[in-house]
Amino acid sequence: MLVRTSIATRLVLVITLCSALIFAVILGYNYHRSRVMLEQELESNARNLAGSLVHRVETELVSVAKIVQGMARELETSRHTAQELNSVIKTTLEQNPELFGSAVAFEPFAFNASTRLYAPYYYRHKGGIAFSRLETAYQQLPYLYWDWYQIPRELGRMEWSEPYFDEGAGNILMSTCSVPFYGAENGRKQLKGIVTADISLESLTRLISSVKILKTGYAALLSRNGMVLAHPLKDAVMNETFFSIAEERQDPAMRELGKKMVKGESGFILYKSLVGVRSWMYYAPIRSTGWTLAVVFPEKELLENVTRLSMTMALMGLVGILLLTAAVVSIARSITKPLRSLAAATDEIAAGNFDVELPVVRSQDEVGLLAHDFQVMKESLKEYIKNLTETTAAKERIQSELKVATDIQASLLPRLFPAFPDRPEFDIFASMDPAKEVGGDFYDFFFIDPTHLCFLIADVSGKGVPAALYMMVAKTLLKSEGQRLGEPSRILSCVNTILAEDNDSCMFATVFCGILHTETGEIHFANAGHNPPLIMDGAGVRYLALKAGFVLGPMEDSVYTTEQLVMQPGDTLFLYTDGVTEASNHADELYGEPRLLDALEKASREDLVTLVHTIRADVAAHAAGAPQSDDVTMVAITWRGTER
Amino acid sequence: MMRLLWRAWCSKELRLLQNTLLLVLLCSSAVAASPLKKATLMPLWSPQAQFAGYYVALEKGIYARHGIDLKILPAGPGYSPEQTLKNGGADFAILWLTTALRQRADGTRLVNLAQLVQRSSLLLISKKSSGIRSVADLNGRKVGLWAGDLSLPPRIIFARQGIKVRELPQSYTVNLFLRGGIEVTSAMWYNEYHTILSSGVDADELSVIRLHEQGIQFPEDGIYTLEKTLKKDPALAKAFVAASLEGWRYAFDHPDEALEIVIKQMRAAQLPANRSHQKWMLDRMRDLIMPPTAKGAHGLLNQQEYEAVGQAMRTYGLLKAYPDYSRFTGRSDAGTH
Numbered sequence: 001m002l003v004r005t006s007i008a009t010r011l012v013l014v015i016t017l018c019s020a021l022i023f024a025v026i027l028g029y030n031y032h033r034s035r036v037m038l039e040q041e042l043e044s045n046a047r048n049l050a051g052s053l054v055h056r057v058e059t060e061l062v063s064v065a066k067i068v069q070g071m072a073r074e075l076e077t078s079r080h081t082a083q084e085l086n087s088v089i090k091t092t093l094e095q096n097p098e099l100f101g102s103a104v105a106f107e108p109f110a111f112n113a114s115t116r117l118y119a120p121y122y123y124r125h126k127g128g129i130a131f132s133r134l135e136t137a138y139q140q141l142p143y144l145y146w147d148w149y150q151i152p153r154e155l156g157r158m159e160w161s162e163p164y165f166d167e168g169a170g171n172i173l174m175s176t177c178s179v180p181f182y183g184a185e186n187g188r189k190q191l192k193g194i195v196t197a198d199i200s201l202e203s204l205t206r207l208i209s210s211v212k213i214l215k216t217g218y219a220a221l222l223s224r225n226g227m228v229l230a231h232p233l234k235d236a237v238m239n240e241t242f243f244s245i246a247e248e249r250q251d252p253a254m255r256e257l258g259k260k261m262v263k264g265e266s267g268f269i270l271y272k273s274l275v276g277v278r279s280w281m282y283y284a285p286i287r288s289t290g291w292t293l294a295v296v297f298p299e300k301e302l303l304e305n306v307t308r309l310s311m312t313m314a315l316m317g318l319v320g321i322l323l324l325t326a327a328v329v330s331i332a333r334s335i336t337k338p339l340r341s342l343a344a345a346t347d348e349i350a351a352g353n354f355d356v357e358l359p360v361v362r363s364q365d366e367v368g369l370l371a372h373d374f375q376v377m378k379e380s381l382k383e384y385i386k387n388l389t390e391t392t393a394a395k396e397r398i399q400s401e402l403k404v405a406t407d408i409q410a411s412l413l414p415r416l417f418p419a420f421p422d423r424p425e426f427d428i429f430a431s432m433d434p435a436k437e438v439g440g441d442f443y444d445f446f447f448i449d450p451t452h453l454c455f456l457i458a459d460v461s462g463k464g465v466p467a468a469l470y471m472m473v474a475k476t477l478l479k480s481e482g483q484r485l486g487e488p489s490r491i492l493s494c495v496n497t498i499l500a501e502d503n504d505s506c507m508f509a510t511v512f513c514g515i516l517h518t519e520t521g522e523i524h525f526a527n528a529g530h531n532p533p534l535i536m537d538g539a540g541v542r543y544l545a546l547k548a549g550f551v552l553g554p555m556e557d558s559v560y561t562t563e564q565l566v567m568q569p570g571d572t573l574f575l576y577t578d579g580v581t582e583a584s585n586h587a588d589e590l591y592g593e594p595r596l597l598d599a600l601e602k603a604s605r606e607d608l609v610t611l612v613h614t615i616r617a618d619v620a621a622h623a624a625g626a627p628q629s630d631d632v633t634m635v636a637i638t639w640r641g642t643e644r
Numbered sequence: 645m646m647r648l649l650w651r652a653w654c655s656k657e658l659r660l661l662q663n664t665l666l667l668v669l670l671c672s673s674a675v676a677a678s679p680l681k682k683a684t685l686m687p688l689w690s691p692q693a694q695f696a697g698y699y700v701a702l703e704k705g706i707y708a709r710h711g712i713d714l715k716i717l718p719a720g721p722g723y724s725p726e727q728t729l730k731n732g733g734a735d736f737a738i739l740w741l742t743t744a745l746r747q748r749a750d751g752t753r754l755v756n757l758a759q760l761v762q763r764s765s766l767l768l769i770s771k772k773s774s775g776i777r778s779v780a781d782l783n784g785r786k787v788g789l790w791a792g793d794l795s796l797p798p799r800i801i802f803a804r805q806g807i808k809v810r811e812l813p814q815s816y817t818v819n820l821f822l823r824g825g826i827e828v829t830s831a832m833w834y835n836e837y838h839t840i841l842s843s844g845v846d847a848d849e850l851s852v853i854r855l856h857e858q859g860i861q862f863p864e865d866g867i868y869t870l871e872k873t874l875k876k877d878p879a880l881a882k883a884f885v886a887a888s889l890e891g892w893r894y895a896f897d898h899p900d901e902a903l904e905i906v907i908k909q910m911r912a913a914q915l916p917a918n919r920s921h922q923k924w925m926l927d928r929m930r931d932l933i934m935p936p937t938a939k940g941a942h943g944l945l946n947q948q949e950y951e952a953v954g955q956a957m958r959t960y961g962l963l964k965a966y967p968d969y970s971r972f973t974g975r976s977d978a979g980t981h
Contacts, residue, residue, distance in 0.1 A: 140722045141791065145813040147820060154786075154812070154825030162819050167914065225822065225843035239916050244842045248920040255844075262844045 007339075008332035016325050023317040027310060034306040039280070042297060043268045046282035050266075050295045053211065053219060054284050057204055060098065061288045064177050064199050065158060067096055072181035072195045075104065082111075082120070086131070089122045092197075093129055099197045100124055100166075100174060103134055105143050106193035107153075110183075119143055123198070149194050152178040156191075160289040162223055163201055165238060173201040173229065173238065175289070205230035205237075208293070214301040216277070224290035226258050233274055245274055261285075261292040270299065338367050342374060354382040402437035402465070409438050409468055412475060414445060417609065425518050425642050428455065429608035430635040431616060433579075439631035440467030440509075441577045442475050446483065448515065454482045454491075456513040457575040457635045459530065461551075470507045474499065474552065478511065488513045488526035489562040492552065496528070500556040508553035512575055514637075521567035521639040526560040528552045531578055534600055537571040541600045543593065544573075569641030572605055576615075579630035583619045586626045591619055608636045680713035681880050686734040688865060690720030691909035693925035694834060695738065696902045697760075697933075701891025703905045710887040712880065718913065721816060729754060735873055736884055741863045741945070741953055742962075743793040748972065749963050753871040755974035758885045759945035760892070761864035761932045765833040766797050768853040769840065774827045776851050779858060783807040787828040788814030788821060796962060797860045798830060803960050804859075818843070834928035838921055862953050863945065864932075874974050881974075889943045896930050899923070945973055 071092060080088065089102050101123030111118035117135035124130070134143045143149055152159040161176040176198045183192040204221070208230040211219035221230040226241035236245065242258035253271070260267060264285040273279040273296050280302065283294040300307075341359040348356040358378060361371035419428055430443045440460035448454050456478055460467045477495045485491050491513055499509075512533060514525035529551035532543045544565070550558040567573070576596070583591040596615070603614045612634050619632060687695040698716055701707050707714040717734055719725060725737035726744075730752045739747075739754075747754055768787070770776040776785065779801055787809040789795040802809055812826050818836050821829035822843055831837045833854070841847060855862075867885060874881045895902035903922050910917040934942050947969045954966035966972075 141813075141815060145791075145815050147815060147817055150812070150815065150820050151823050151825045154820065155823060159823065162817070165914075171914070225819070239918050240920075241842045241844075241918070243844050244918050244920040247842070255846075259844050259846075 007336050011332045012325055012328050015328050020321055031310045046295050050282050050284045054286055054293050057286050068177045068179045068195050068197045072179040075181045086120055093122050100200050101198040103196045110192045148176040148178045152180050152194055163229055174198050213297050217297045220294045222292040226262050405438045425640050427608050427638045429612050431612050432633040434631045435628045436464050438468035440471050441631035441633035442471050443635045448486045451518050453516045458509050458511040459577040460509040461507050474509045488524050489560040492526050492528045492560040496552045496558050499553045503553050508551040510551050519642050523565045524562050526562050534574040567639040572638040575635040577633040579632040583623050585624050591622045612636055682713045683735045684715045684717055685736045686717040686725040686728045687719045688738045691913050693906050693922040696895040696906050696926055697892030699905050699909050700895040700902050701887050706890050707887045710883040736869050738865050739868045740793055742796045744868050745966055754868045755871050755874055756945050757867045757881055758943040759863050759866040762935050764797050764855045764860045764862040765932055766855040767831045767833055768828050769831050770828045770851045772851045779805050782809050785828055786810045786826045788812050788826040789830055790814050797855050797862050800960050801858055834925045838924040861949050
């Protein structure tokens with residue numbers, strides 16, 4: 001089913017959707033641009049923040065490294081006795097509160113030839129400084145094989161150890177800075193041992209942990225192996241490496257990121273943080289230890305203001321669109337309400353009820369104009385219909401009167417055939433097809449005395465009622481004068497005289513009048529301007545040559561001549577009006593006399609009815625339905641003779 | 645740097661206290677049922693998934709169900725399970741086969757009750773960038789070796805190939821290798837190998853020589869006790885082995901639960917606990933303890949492999965003689981010695 005959509009619905013849909021679309025595009029663009037701007041700003045902020053943190057960590061580490069390197073240089077420049085050595089270490093520790101402990105560990109027999117291992121160690125303990133000997137403390141694995149000793153020894157350079165928890169110092173995170181020192185042995189540079197300083201990383205990790213970015217953003221510190229040193233995930237600290245977390249999460253991208261970090265690269269990326277939040281991260285290396293510092297900005301919080309602004313704008317837009325929709329609905333209603341009632345009223349009008357009240361529209365807009373025009377149209381229609389009804393009524397009355405007139409006229413003509421069944425010596429048949437309700441043609445036949453049959457055919461000028469009336473007069477006159485005078489020329493002259501007397505309308509009639517002597521077959525006839533009839537005798541069919549005579553009516557003193565014709569038994573006289581020969585088809589071609597002659601030649605003479613009907617059918621076939629302006633009238637008469 | 649000193653001191657005190665408490669608790673609950681036999685186990689190293697089966701069996705009450713009130717002794721740096729076993733500090737110990745054979749040669753009459761790790765899991769790892777592809781390439785390289793019996797299999801390989809390496813004693817971390825102090829490091833497949841991966845070195849950056857692929861099938865972790873302990877209470881030893889194997893099976897069937905138990909132990913011992921590392925270790929232990937090629941029940945010392953280890957050690961002068969298989973596994977009458 002096709003849903004009829006109202007104007008209001010369409011308006012609301014189109015306007016609301018368009019404005020919503022426009023608004024969404026603007027909002028989206030705004031959000032995107034704000035985001036890009038924020039991200040650009042963020043990167044520089046992150047870089048600065050990470051830079052300053054790295055700088056602070058680096059400063060502390062470098063100062064420690066310098067102390068240790070200073071000790072190494074001092075040990076390289078002069079030989080120290082055990083006491084001197086102890087004093088150097090202890091003083092260093094006293095003067096540098098950032099150090100937790102410091103040791104000088106010697107290569108085998110490097111301190112003196114009688115001692116294999118020698119490693120004095122001073123460290124802070126319970127507010128004071130305690131002393132220990134590492135060669136006795138490390139019983140299971142000699143100090144020679146620990147990372148803090150072995151790595152700088154093998155690499156021949158300063159190294160910071162991987163951070164470790166020192167339980168002795170209260171389980172705090174430590175890292176050891178180790179610097180190899182050398183002596184000259186037989187002119188060759190020879191490793192003598194390793195100087196170390198332990199520092200607590202507590203203050204550093206506290207500094208990094210204290211960094212709060214937005215709400216849950218944070219800073220984190222990773223060791224060279226990717227070990228988590230400082231991170232809000234306390235469980236991960238010193239337990240997990242960046243890589244083990246990546247493995248647990250089955251996140252190869254995270255592992256790649258970790259590799260970049262431990263390689264000492266720096267970068268700014270959007271990733272899923274260890275706490276599982278999409279975040280921006282800037283990471284930078286701490287050069288002296290190979291550690292990585294990262295600052296993490298949760299994307300959601302970063303975009304919170306933009307998001308909130310966008311949400312507010314979206315809300316405002318939504319309210320605006322709702323208001324707009326309401327306005328559109330109201331306007332559409334104000335337009336469509338009168339339209340709807342107009343439509344309803346029009347339905348009534350269409351159903352023919354012109355008395356329906358059209359709705360009153362007061363507005364001066366197009367709808368008001370339309371309503372006004374509807375009102376005018378309704379009035380006009382009503383008036384028109386009224387007129388039409390009246391006219392139709394009048395026409396119908398005339399029509400019915402004409403019908404009566406037709407009937408009367410028809411009844412005036414002899415229509416009963418065979419007209420004289422008791423008179424076998426002749427036969428007569430006639431037909432008239434009026435072009436209008438009433439016609440001007442007529443025919444008549446009657447006995448003047450028992451042996452004289454008067455027959456005539458006439459055509460009154462003009463058509464319709466005037467012609468019919470004139471025909472009535474002419475017919476009546478012709479019949480009465482015919483019966484009185486019994487002589488064709490005198491009948492015609494007499495009738496002409498009477499008709500011409502008061503012929504103001506200048507009407508006239510053509511008449512062919514004949515009187516048949518039924519015993520002899522002799523016909524006396526006179527013509528008053530009528531078409532010459534056709535005689536069909538033994539010699540064939542031909543037009544009767546006769547005196548034309550003047551039509552009846554216009555001139556008082558017309559003179560007519562009676563001519564005579566003797567019929568042989570079986571001869572037929574065929575009379576017709578010009579309605580036959582002037583019958584026209586759609587191409588305005590006339591039926592014509594030659595064709596009539598031709599048709600009669602071909603037609604059977606046996607039966608007059610058939611003959612007349614044949615000609616009538618031929619004429620109708622010629623006309624092929626084209627409306628005819630003249631009546632078609634034919635009379636045929638055959639004399640059969642008197643012998644029995 | 646002081647941590648070991650401190651741990652040795654602190655933890656001993658603490659553990660004693662903890663264990664006493666635990667004992668009191670266990671006893672109070674166990675006394676009600678049948679009396680449990682007290683026993684102690686010293687693992688080869690500090691708590692990790694390498695010993696998951698024992699910790700799981702303890703935690704899940706499997707030892708108690710087998711009539712044993714077991715105490716797992718602390719282990720790791722500073723502890724020697726073979727010494728502890730020898731001087732009666734532990735009833736059972738987890739030892740490598742090579743260690744056990746050397747101890748036996750030194751006169752400690754210990755027996756193998758069960759063999760868990762069926763082959764050598766030792767690897768010699770180098771960075772691909774140093775161009776080492778085969779054992780022969782190790783000639784003249786700086787190679788980190790652990791002290792003690794853990795260095796035996798590599799040494800046998802070097803001797804067999806006739807190469808000389810620059811040996812460096814290796815500590816418990818892989819940092820010396822990671823920093824480039826040595827070119828080759830010794831590593832256990834289930835432990836240090838994964839530590840290296842977890843430090844950001846990818847497997848395809850490493851060149852790994854697996855000793856078991858070099859003909860060193862040396863079985864590693866096994867359960868050992870003294871001959872006299874076995875003789876005194878064979879039922880206890882049998883029950884202990886059965887419970888331990890059941891513990892292992894449970895651990896492999898419930899890896900998540902086993903990891904929880906192990907990590908709990910590690911945290912209690914204040915060790916860095918890394919779940920993915922322990923998971924790797926447990927998975928590898930499964931590969932080593934229950935190799936797909938193993939026929940029949942796991943936990944048995946294969947006699948041929950035993951002979952092969954013994955001969956190899958004798959060949960390279962590490963042993964003068966090794967005991968009969970049946971005697972070493974305590975299956976013969978110990979009294980006929």
